[in-house]
Amino acid sequence: MTRRGLGPGAVALLFGYLFLYLPIGLLVAWSFNQSRLVSVWGGFSTKWYGELAHDARFLDAAWLSLRVGVTSASGALVLGTLAAVALVRFGRFRGRGLFGVLVTAPLVMPEVIMGLALLLLFVALEQTVGWPDGRGFTTIVLAHVTFATSYVTVVVRARLAQVDRSLEEAALDLGARPVTVFFAVTLPLIAPALAAGWLLAFTLSLDDVVITQFVSGPGATTLPIEVFSSVRVGVSPEINALGTIIVAVVAVGIVSAGRLMRARR
Amino acid sequence: MRAPGDGSWGRRALVAVPFAWLGVFFLVPFLIVAAISFAQLRIGAPPYEPLLDWSTGGLPKFNGTFDNFAQLFQDDLYVGAYLQSLKIAGLSTLMCLLVGYPMALAIARARPERRGTMLMLVILPFWTSFLIRVYAWMGILADQGLLNSFLRWLGVIDHPLVILNTDIAVYIGIVYSYLPYMILPLYAVLERQDLSLLEAAADLGARPWRAFLSVTLPLSLPGVAAGSALVFIPAVGEYVIPDLLGGGDTNMLGKALWDVFATSRDWPTASALAIALLAALVLPLALIQKLQRRLEAAGEES
Numbered sequence: 001m002t003r004r005g006l007g008p009g010a011v012a013l014l015f016g017y018l019f020l021y022l023p024i025g026l027l028v029a030w031s032f033n034q035s036r037l038v039s040v041w042g043g044f045s046t047k048w049y050g051e052l053a054h055d056a057r058f059l060d061a062a063w064l065s066l067r068v069g070v071t072s073a074s075g076a077l078v079l080g081t082l083a084a085v086a087l088v089r090f091g092r093f094r095g096r097g098l099f100g101v102l103v104t105a106p107l108v109m110p111e112v113i114m115g116l117a118l119l120l121l122f123v124a125l126e127q128t129v130g131w132p133d134g135r136g137f138t139t140i141v142l143a144h145v146t147f148a149t150s151y152v153t154v155v156v157r158a159r160l161a162q163v164d165r166s167l168e169e170a171a172l173d174l175g176a177r178p179v180t181v182f183f184a185v186t187l188p189l190i191a192p193a194l195a196a197g198w199l200l201a202f203t204l205s206l207d208d209v210v211i212t213q214f215v216s217g218p219g220a221t222t223l224p225i226e227v228f229s230s231v232r233v234g235v236s237p238e239i240n241a242l243g244t245i246i247v248a249v250v251a252v253g254i255v256s257a258g259r260l261m262r263a264r265r
Numbered sequence: 266m267r268a269p270g271d272g273s274w275g276r277r278a279l280v281a282v283p284f285a286w287l288g289v290f291f292l293v294p295f296l297i298v299a300a301i302s303f304a305q306l307r308i309g310a311p312p313y314e315p316l317l318d319w320s321t322g323g324l325p326k327f328n329g330t331f332d333n334f335a336q337l338f339q340d341d342l343y344v345g346a347y348l349q350s351l352k353i354a355g356l357s358t359l360m361c362l363l364v365g366y367p368m369a370l371a372i373a374r375a376r377p378e379r380r381g382t383m384l385m386l387v388i389l390p391f392w393t394s395f396l397i398r399v400y401a402w403m404g405i406l407a408d409q410g411l412l413n414s415f416l417r418w419l420g421v422i423d424h425p426l427v428i429l430n431t432d433i434a435v436y437i438g439i440v441y442s443y444l445p446y447m448i449l450p451l452y453a454v455l456e457r458q459d460l461s462l463l464e465a466a467a468d469l470g471a472r473p474w475r476a477f478l479s480v481t482l483p484l485s486l487p488g489v490a491a492g493s494a495l496v497f498i499p500a501v502g503e504y505v506i507p508d509l510l511g512g513g514d515t516n517m518l519g520k521a522l523w524d525v526f527a528t529s530r531d532w533p534t535a536s537a538l539a540i541a542l543l544a545a546l547v548l549p550l551a552l553i554q555k556l557q558r559r560l561e562a563a564g565e566e567s
Contacts, residue, residue, distance in 0.1 A: 009371030013383070016368040020390050020444065023401035026411060030404060039409045083283040093280060102287040110502025110546070112519045113539045116526060117294035120536070123311050124297055146290040149283065178275070207394050210504050210519075214526075224396050231396075231509060235404045243397035250393045 024247060031240035038235055048241040055238065061226035065206055068137065068222060072144035073201035079145065080152025080197055081190075085182075087153070088160045106150040115214030118143045122215060135217030143215045144208065148201035155200060159193030160186075192261065199253070302536035303329035312530050333537035343538065346521040351545060353432065353507075353517060354500035357439040361447040361496045362489065364440065369451035369488075370481070373458070380456070387448050399438050399509055406434050406510070430512035438506040443499065447492040454488030455481070490556050498546055518542045 031049075035042030052058060083103050086093070106114065122132055122139050132138045163186065171181045187194075209224045216225060231239055304313040305328065317325035337343045372383045390398060405411045406429040413425040428434050458481065466476035504519035511517070518538060526535035 007371075009367060009374060012367030013371045016364060016444075017386060019364070019441065020387070023398065023405060023441070024390065024393065026405060027397070027401040030411075037409065038404045038407065038411060039414045079283045079286055082279055083287075086280040086283070090276060090280065093276075095280075095284065099280070099284055099287075102284070102291055106287075106291060108498050108546075110499065110519060110542055112502050112504050112522045113295075113298070113542060114291075116522065116535055116539050117298045118290065120297045120301060120532070121290065121294035127311070142290060146286070149286070203392055207396065209396055210523075213523075224394070227396055227400070228505070231400050231403070235400075235407065235410075239397075239400060240404070243394065243400065246394050246397055250389075254389060254392060 027240055028244045028247060031237065031244040033237065033240075036237055048237040049245075052238050052241045052245075057221075057226055058223070058238070058242065061221050061223040064137070064220065065223035068140050068144060069202045069205040072141045072148060072205045073198050075141070075145040076148035076152045076201040077194060077198045079149040080201070081156050081194065083149065083153045084156035084160050088157055103150055103153050106147045107154070111208075111210035112214075114147060115143070115211040118146070118211065119214040135215055136220035139215045139217070140212055140220060140222065143211050144201075144205040147208075147211065148204050151200050151204060152197035155197040156190060156193045159190045163189045195257075199257070203250075298536045298539050301533055302333055302540050303331065304533045304536075305330050305332075306531055306533050312532050333533045334541075336534060337537055337541055342516065343521065343541075346516045346518050347541065347545065349516050350501050350518040350542075353435060353439070354497050354503075357436055357443070357500050358447075358493050358497045360436065360440045361444055362493060365444055365447035365451060365492065366489075369448045369455055372448075373452055373455035384449075384452065387445050391445050395442060396505065399442060399506055402434065402438055402441065402510060403429060406437070429510060430515075432511065432515055434510035435507050435515055435517075438510045439496075439500050439503060442506065443496040446495040446499075450491035450495065451485065451488040454485045458484055487556050487559070490552060494552060501545055502542055518545070 030038065032044050032046065033040075033042055034045035034047065083099075087096075087100065087103065090096075118139075119135075122135060122142075125131060126133065132142075167189070168181050168185050171185050172178070176184070207224060208222075209228050212222050212225055213228075216222065227239060227242065230236060300316055301313055304316050306312060307314050314328055316327070316329050318328040319325045337347075368387070372380055372387075375383055403410075407413070408425045408427060408429065410429065412428070413422070416422045416426070428437075462480050462484075463476050466480050467473075471479070501517075502519040503517060504523055507515045507517045507520045508523075511520075518541070522535050522538045522542065525531050525538060
């Protein structure tokens with residue numbers, strides 16, 4: 001196809017990207033606004049970052065979120081990888097239909113339903129077996145592992161389906177045990193997908209408001225919950241600063257991940 | 266390939282671990298929701314009566330009620346939330362389609378070496394916090410926000426436009442948040458399209474617009490359906506966006522569920538709402554499943 005000047009497609013794309021990025025750009029710019037008011041540009045300042053750094057509420061919440069994120073992403077990575085291996089490599093097994101539904105359903109289940117369902121489970125468990133004792137770190141991690149597992153499965157499954165099976169078969173023919181083959185041959189081959197899956201699970205955990213709100217208890221406030229409750233009151237420059245930090249971390253992460261992938265190739 | 270017996274129990278254990286986890290933390294909780302949606306409300310912890318009454322000895326007595334569901338149909342608040350959720354989600358999906366289709370088409374028809382970057386730019390906002398992205402619109406749309414300041418500076422308006430805390434802001438928020446879900450499946454089908462079909466149409470004298478309507482669009486319908494379902498489903502149950510951007514009269518199912526659960530502590534009604542919300546999604550979900558199966562079948566044929 002020939003291109004001449006800016007076609008309608010290019011214009012649509014330009015406006016689309018503007019729509020996607022302008023709000024983020026404005027948030028970043030306004031995090032350096034000296035004034036508390038959005039409508040007034042009071043000059044360049046980093047004071048909101050300073051205030052953020054001394055705000056114990058946000059620091060505690062961020063620390064909890066990081067712990068929850070690392071724990072639940074690691075749990076989801078293990079479960080999601082096992083599920084992907086079962087779905088890709090085991091052919092038909094008893095209960096595969098139900099298993100497939102259980103793995104995919106959390107992807108499309110509205111968050112309010114999952115949150116409510118998990119909370120009702122935790123309450124029922126506490127009544128009958130006395131565990132989990134109250135709601136907090138443990139219940140949040142269990143909930144996050146549950147929804148993140150499905151995402152990890154999607155990512156790992158796609159990669160696993162592309163892996164050349166003859167490599168594994170060769171190792172098996174040479175007498176390696178299936179477990180050894182998995183760790184020595186399969187795992188290195190799917191390592192990029194494992195990294196991507198873990199990061200996705202970590203990001204989802206770090207970002208979840210709705211499910212966490214159902215299953216967290218007093219004293220266990222994650223960063224998104226803290227942000228959500230302060231944002232409901234209105235716009236705050238501290239949140240602008242926090243948002244900018246998140247955007248910066250993600251941008252650095254994505255760019256370095258891209259570099260890494262290219263270097264591997 | 267594998268020696269018989271070797272790894273057979275290992276394989277079973279390997280499936281059993283994620284299977285059991287999802288059974289305990291996804292399937293069972295869902296069954297509990299279904300059960301409690303029939304339970305009676307009581308004051309206390311937990312705020313519902315046991316569904317089965319064993320006190321009479323012998324066979325347990327069913328202690329449930331259908332009142333929670335009856336209430337959903339009788340109370341205007343819930344009927345309104347149901348209808349408004351469907352309307353807001355439906356219209357947002359349509360708007361996503363109108364914004365996303367030209368973008369997906371432009372990316373699919375761009376030079377191959379550029380497509381990766383262009384697609385990356387669509388996915389990138391995905392990785393930044395959803396909450397922060399919705400929040401960013403609060404500063405833009407507020408009465409004293411950036412948009413109003415800008416329009417006033419231009420001299421277009423004298424009085425600020427009231428957008429934040431109305432349904433308009435909710436539409437903007439949903440389209441903004443879920444646009445990538447629409448673009449990705451659209452791109453996937455458009456990119457695979459055989460361009461020689463368009464050339465054939467042009468050779469036969471069809472104008473570009475006409476070729477689009479009779480070739481490109483019909484062939485991309487699976488992508489349209491997949492993208493629409495991916496936007497519609499989370500939008501129906503959306504809670505954060507109506508809460509932050511919507512106003513007092515924005516009444517959506519997800520928000521209603523949270524309010525009933527947290528403010529009124531009426532867990533049985535919240536459970537019944539969850540079941541009703543799921544019922545609203547059965548049709549679009551069945552649609553995706555059917556489409557996926559058809560796509561898989563088409564993929565196997567070719």
